[in-house]
Amino acid sequence: MHVEHADGEKFCCPECDRQLACYDHVSERRWRHLDTMQYRTILHAKPPRVKCPEHGVKQVNLPWAEKNSRFTVFFEQFAIAVLLATQTVQGAAGILRTSWDETWHIVKKVVARVKARKTDTVVQRIGIDKKAFRKGQNYITLIYDLDRSTVEVISDGNDTEAGNARFSQLSQSQRDGVEAIAMDISAAYVKAAKASIPLADTKIVHARFHVMKLSTEAADKVRRGEHRKLDAEGDKRLSRTRYLWLSSQEKLSEHQRERFDAVYTQQLEIGKAWAYKEMLRALWHHDDSASETVYFRDWYKRVIHTKLTPLKKVAKTIAERLANVVSYCTHRITNAVAESMNSKIMSIKRRVGGYRYRENFKTAVYFYRGGLNLYPH
Ligand SMILES: [Zn+2]
Incomplete structure (x- = not known):
């Protein structure tokens, strides 16, 4: 034409x-x-x-058309709708009859445009979490809007500097407007939050997800140590039991449940570690921080007198940050968004594909999980 x-x-x-x-x-x-x-x-x-x-x-x-675009505005709008509906670049390219590169170019352009006009909207309840870009290395840090379940800010690394960099992408009024922050018990993020968010100490919540993850990892360490010891003596009782100790009881099949009971009743170290880990779960059943604190102190006393070194270490870590664990009762936030976002982000990686580069991965997360208004006008 x-x-x-x-x-x-x-x-x-x-x-x-x-x-x-x-x-x-x-x-x-x-x-x-x-x-x-x-x-x-x-x-x-x-x-x-x-x-x-x-x-x-x-x-x-x-x-x-917008300046320098190879597509008309109408085409671009349609492409965005197809990208969102298919949730994959490859799938959208097939329907649009564009190449992967052309389709990806639209994603990049849209995100750049939206980021440029990003507003000063205050996000009251945020979560901060790290995510490995490649297995075990190359972390990125994300800030979530807990109420909208969207990714607000992404940056590289997972140390204090990374945390600072993240928070500094928020404007002053956005930082002032933060009322509660969910995060793991990482000194780096605590430090970064304190440097940027006024009265951060009263706003930080170490969410249950993170605290339970620590104690689950500790219990697993106990199991590994004990298994090594038993195995050396030819005792295979703990072989292939990892799943039994890590899963919640409801998820176990009847057969697994029987296996669990059989090992649990044998008075092994892992049995004790597991019981303490499960006992800690009840911390979040309390209604106010005072009774949570009492409950934790009692739990702590029991754990600290055991020989379960990894668990004792976790107990000490939690005790040091206890005020920001029981602050859950004030703010009632969880990092469930971060939890579910983990799988959503993994699926972005799988479905959209082709991210050898971190910048591309970040762009895709903004596009699919940023809660942005992607359309041109
Ligand atoms: Zn002129």
């Missing part, structure tokens, strides 16, 4: 909107438009230029 304009048509200077006669045209350009009768439709036009007395010779804005 070839587009031309009438003779004598006037155009606006893109800088000052002054109406001017056409000065000349640049060479022909092409834009992919929505299909016509299922035929791929390409718009051809020579964009006019004006000569503004103030701004010089300028190419005018075209009503059908």
Whole structure:
């Protein structure tokens, strides 16, 4: 489809909107438009230029496309809808009849545009969490909006500096507006929050998910140590039992349940560690921080007199940060968003594919999980 304009048509200077006669045209350009009768439709036009007395010779804005785009606005809007519906770049490319690179280019462009106009909206309840970009290394840190379940900010690393970098991407009024922050018991994030968020000490909640993860990992360490010892003596009782100790009881099948009971009743170290770990779960059944504190102190006293070194270490860590564990009763936030986001982000990695580069991965997370208004206008 070839587009031309009438003779004598006037155009606006893109800088000052002054109406001017056409000065000349640049060479022909092409834009992919929505299909016509299922035929791929390409718009051809020579964009006019004006000569503004103030701004010089300028190419005018075209009503059908954004600057430097190879697609019309209509096509781009459709592409966004398809990308969201299919949730994959490959799938969208198939329907749109675009290449992977062209389709990915739209994702990148959309995210850049939305980030540029990002508003000052205050997010009252945030979560901060790290995520391994590749297994066991290359961390990125994410800040979530806990109420909207969206990713607000992403940056590289998982240390204090990374935390600082993250918080500094929020404006001052956004930082002032934060009322509660869910995070794991990591000194790095605590330090970063204290540096950026006013009165952070009263706002930090070490969410149950993170605390239970620590104690589960400790119990697993106990199991590994004990298994090594038993195995050396030819005792295979703890072989292939990891799953039994890590899963919640409801998830075990009847057969697994029987195996669990058989090992549990044998008075092994792991049995004790497991029981303490499960006992800790009840901490979040209390209604106020005072009774939570009492419960924890009692739990702590029991654990600290055992020989379960990994668990004792966790007990000490929690005791040091206890005020920000029981602050749950004040703020009632969990990092459930971070938990569910983990799997959502993993699935983005799987479905969208092709992320050898961290920047591309971050772009995809913003596009699919950023809760952004992706459309042009
Ligand atoms: Zn002008």
